Amino acid sequence: xxxxxxxxxxxxxxxxxxxxxxxxxxxxxxxxxxxxxxxxxxxxxxxxxxxxxxxxxxxxxxxxxxxxxxxxxxxxxxxxxxxxxxxxxxxxxxxxxxxxxxxxxxxxxxxxxxxxx
Numbered sequence: 852x853x854x855x856x857x858x859x860x861x862x863x864x865x866x867x868x869x870x871x872x873x874x875x876x877x878x879x880x881x882x883x884x885x886x887x888x889x890x891x892x893x894x895x896x897x898x899x900x901x902x903x904x905x906x907x908x909x910x911x912x913x914x915x916x917x918x919x920x921x922x923x924x925x926x927x928x929x930x931x932x933x934x935x936x937x938x939x940x941x942x943x944x945x946x947x948x949x950x951x952x953x954x955x956x957x958x959x960x961x962x963x964x965x966x967x968x
Contacts, residue, residue, distance in 0.1 A: 854964040862939035882914035889962035906938035
């Protein structure tokens, strides 16, 4: 898949892109790397960061709980795709409302494109 042009496009492609990562056994790593790269731009000390930043917690939890043997379940794929969809939609909504900065939205999109696509 080509990189997403914006967070809404990323959200809309999250199921397909997570499915592709799932198919090649890379979903656990993709999620962990997405969190590692994306969370740095959403420090919890800033209240407006929390609606986006808090979505990293269940994504990290899911990644941590996935089997190291790469034998992921379909329910884990579904959960991963839902969580990635929601963080991208939260980022899109918060940017539209002016509650996160354009550089923060760009950083979230870059983390998505680098790790989920």
